[in-house]
Amino acid sequence: MTSSTCYLNALGMLCAAGDCATSIAKNLSTQQNFMTITDAYSNGTALPLGLYHGELPQITLPDNKWQSRNNQFALAALNQIKPEVTQAIAQYGADRVGVIIGTSTSGIAESETAIRQWAQTGNVPAYYDYGLQEMGATAQFIGTLLGVRGPTYSISTACSSGAKALASARRLIRAGICDAVIAGGVDTLCKLTVQGFSSLEAVSETRCNPFSKHREGINIGEGAALFLVTNKPTGAELSGVGEGSDAHHISAPDPTGAGAIRCMSAALQDAGIDADAVGYVNLHGTATVLNDTMESIAMHQVFGSDTPCSSTKPFTGHTLGAAGAIEAGICWLLLQEALPLSIAKMTSNMTTPTLPVHVWDQEQDETLPTLNLVTPDFVTKSTTRAAPLHYALSNSFAFGGNNISLILGRIK
Template sequence: MKQCYLNAMGMISALGDGTDITLKQLQYGQPQLTYSNAYHNGPPLPLGLIQQSLNTLPLHDKKWKSRNNQLTWHIAQQFQPEIEAAIAKFGADRIGVVIGTSTSGIAESESHMRTMANIGTMPEEYHYHLQEMGAPADFLAQTFGISGPTFGISTACSSGAKALASARRLIRAGICDVVIAGGVDTICRLTVQGFSSLEAVSTEPCNPFSSNRNGINIGEGGALFLVSAEASDIALTGIGESSDAHHISAPDPSGLGAIRSMSNALDDAGITATAIDYINLHGTATPLNDQMESIAVNELFSKNTLCSSTKPYTGHTLGAAGALEAAICVLALRQNFQPEHIWDGSNDQELPILNFAPASSYHPMRFALSNSFAFGGNNITLILERIS
């Protein structure tokens, strides 16, 4: 099968704007969560907020005016020359756009609905398209004049990684030569209060795989990639997907769905578990997810395989998480660096013990694996390979 590569990328999160600052913060083990009560009723919660100002939108129709689209544009501009070069080389109809999200423009719709509750009508600037899950992909296609396949993916926390899987399928099927793919999500009251209602949000920085873990920190951010069959230093070598169909919000506690996802990715890459140098765990710090994932990882991998959850650095960026963590894996592969696993060091005696990456962890790397597990047991595993 045709190999696919990540030819360029951009990213932003609570860790900072772009690859350089993100790498620096990861290498120094510096989580960047902010305490805020701007998105819920109650005491401040630690959130992974983007502090940087975002670039102004190039399109002025009200249907595009969301912070989510603004975030999408901000990231795309980090590799805009590569996007424009691909369009010039292959043609606008041979470029696809696939972006995962779970919020889209819901934050703006929340504001508009509060206005309606107060005055009885929606404000003039409201447009339903703001909250459509395909809006970020449509916006980017309109901005660059792209006419190839354009669609959004919204499968909760696996959305960003699923977008990369879709990009590879479009290229392998000969439908596209290049796909802009990834995930973006901005914070809003719906997600913060929604997860709080599920009793899944921690009032402290998240503590993945600890006996003291008690929930997630919501974050915002995103990462986009230029995916093509043109050789580059990072290949999207393996993809595995599975579905638990166990429960609407809880994973299969046996870990069988996660095992299938990781096993499928290894088979797709044509490697064994011993080849994996680093695992970026889904690692939400919720009791059930960490229990399931530790069982699954322990079943497949050596006790020496280094792993970490990077959600203490960024918060859980929901629909963007799979893409953002794939971007973190790219940085790790290029630097032979494994991000430190931030936690309190208190092992849960009911969980298998994993080999969590310590501070200043540098070991040669060729393959990195990244897990994303979503509501409804929607699982995906990506394997990235450093070619040179």
Template sequence: MYLHDLGMVCALGDSKANILAGWLAGNAARPVPPDWLDSAIPAFGVLTQLPAIPTSLKQYDCRNNRLLLSVLDQIHSSVSKAMARYGAERVGIVVGTSTSGIAEGEAAVQALQAIGRMPTHYHYKQQELGGAAEFLAAYLDIRGPAYTVSTTCSSSANALASARRLIRLGVCDAVVVGGADSLCRTTLEGFFALGALSKTTCNPFSKNRDGTVIGEGAALFLMTRDPGEIALLGVGASADAYHISAPRPDGSCAYLAMQAALDDARLKPEQIDYINLHGTATWQNDAMENRAVGQLFGSDTFCSSSKPSTGHCLGAAGALEAGLCWVLLSDLHQESRLPPHLWDGEPDPDMVRLHLVGLENQSLKPLQYCLSNSFSFGGNNVSLLIGHP
């Protein structure tokens, strides 16, 4: 299926061009604790001003949906043309999220504890997981299938797989697909309780890595079967069922997901130009991914993790990182270099060597194929292969 347009927002910026430029330059804002959080947990927030939710849809008013609206605005013209061509009943929406508007729910509960009642402006739709897709469908007046996928860190990668399935099955002719996640106390303090957060910043694949840093962001694609320049060529998924939060240590199921994406696209490992690693900088996940990527691709394929620049955007990560691959393949990318892997340069002696992209300019042939990994709680693994068909 073809990915015709893309809207993105994250800690790197609020447009494809700005995000690409910052990523290629190795920019990384210093993560800081949100001003509403009582503890010193660093996070990557979106600093740009977000659009307001229309009053007619105020039951959906939450930061998560404002992130979605900001990226929808970037592709609104393309979506309108698709609706005019196919009809509102033939356009679908699939969104991935793991937080939805939990922050608004947290604020409402705090008010309940303080004054004995929920705020009058609070509505459960603000935090309901399914509210993300419902909001976009109502805003656009789309009457095709609209649903939300929530599989934690692989949510929006699974959403892209689901959108492709809707078109292949003939249910839809076009799908608005992607994901969003916003910062909230539940996520930050929950990951802190798991011992999965860094006290400073992401340092993926280093011997000194001490955890990830949570980020927020959103990305939406317009997917159709009409030929275009960039396509979702392969999808691979697997399930560890090994532990509720830890990955299978040997990386065997992550390997299966990547191999399945290659098989789906009918490509071989040596044809892949670049891998956007899941690269969370957590001790177990990096070790697992290193084994899987090393076994399948060896040490020749360029790769890096974007999380030191964006943070780990959880339910939005799959779509956002697929979007980063999309901009690398697009006409926006006119430079002969790849995004650097930001870390302290001290490899873990227990890991195999991968071809991590350095800060120096990398001269290479024009990109044809990129792979993006999303590995989630419970071992829900998704690999997306994006390229020029």
């Protein structure tokens, strides 16, 4: 182990597809639809949303600024890794533990309700505190709850936020600023995001259908994924990071895929591996016309048509600021061999890894380069790929071309 090596030791996660990493791993082996049809966030237009329906813990901190659903999600994920976090604080000291959280919503849902009451009655509700909706609120909440005093801040770069939090955690550890970081992404549903994406004509009224010629857009979702990040070799290695900001357009991706190509290539270079070493790619795969076109072009240029890949957004919805962390979490579970063995199999003469199935109508868009999408009866086209899975890559491509690719590696 070198001082620059960084590991994702423990994972807490919840979303529409499950209330913990174990249940999410199990549910990814099915084609079950976890979307909830509701008009609660869309003013009379029923939409499929990745709503989480499980129990959430109560927040015991007294200040109003902490009382948000976003912070409840963060606490639920944190509770799943509390023993590892507690041990790290005891080992390294509160000054050496940081918190970095990606989000795009924070407590905006609570602010929406408060502003509506203020507009209707002229009175601000007693529970309301402007701090609820500050982007830094969830990171500060976790830091306050744990009593840690290392760097504590949020990252809000739309759909890449959660992944960028993990990259930032690695930088803090490599720089010697922290010995441990609680890092990931947390985003909860609110009308601002659902109606905002609807105004962009990017929302589907049916379950999202990534890379199909019939794709119509995304399903907005909510969720959280938190990791304990240290240089202790347990869990999975954060082997490679490739980041970029091409600023092509405020909401549309560069149609040539140039920004995505740079990120994936930089992540491979950072990990010191060739594209053939990657056994699975978790696609950004939003099911919008523009994103899937761009990502297909970029994937084909970097990985060709053999590397197994899938979008898991039909299971989770697009969880925006949490997506990069949740999808890195799915790769983490793959490297732990946590997914049931019934999903997807390699050729019969190889070890059987498990890959998340790509749920779609299997109607190929002939205008897109061919990808090796993981179908329920998946058999990889490559007979030379090493098994078991050694490296998995996760893509997160955000507004403004704020892109990132993460490579997670199995600990040898």
